[in-house]
Amino acid sequence: MAEIVRKKVYEQTGIQAIYKFEKDDIQLNVGMDSSLLYEVLGWKPEYSFEDTVEDTVKFIMNEQMQAHQ
Numbered sequence: 001m002a003e004i005v006r007k008k009v010y011e012q013t014g015i016q017a018i019y020k021f022e023k024d025d026i027q028l029n030v031g032m033d034s035s036l037l038y039e040v041l042g043w044k045p046e047y048s049f050e051d052t053v054e055d056t057v058k059f060i061m062n063e064q065m066q067a068h069q
Helices: 002-013 035-041 049-067
Strands: none
Touching: 002 049
């Protein structure tokens, strides 16, 4: 996920984001498993994770630009 965020920030801003994780920061046992929604309800997300990150970066950059005008 961090790599997708880094890539989208760079694509939108030209800024090379740097991220550093400490061993204690990584928790592989948390999160949401939506496979049951797929199986039982036939639900699929409308937006991909990558699209959501891209839209979020665009929103934040727009907010920052407006705040500095």
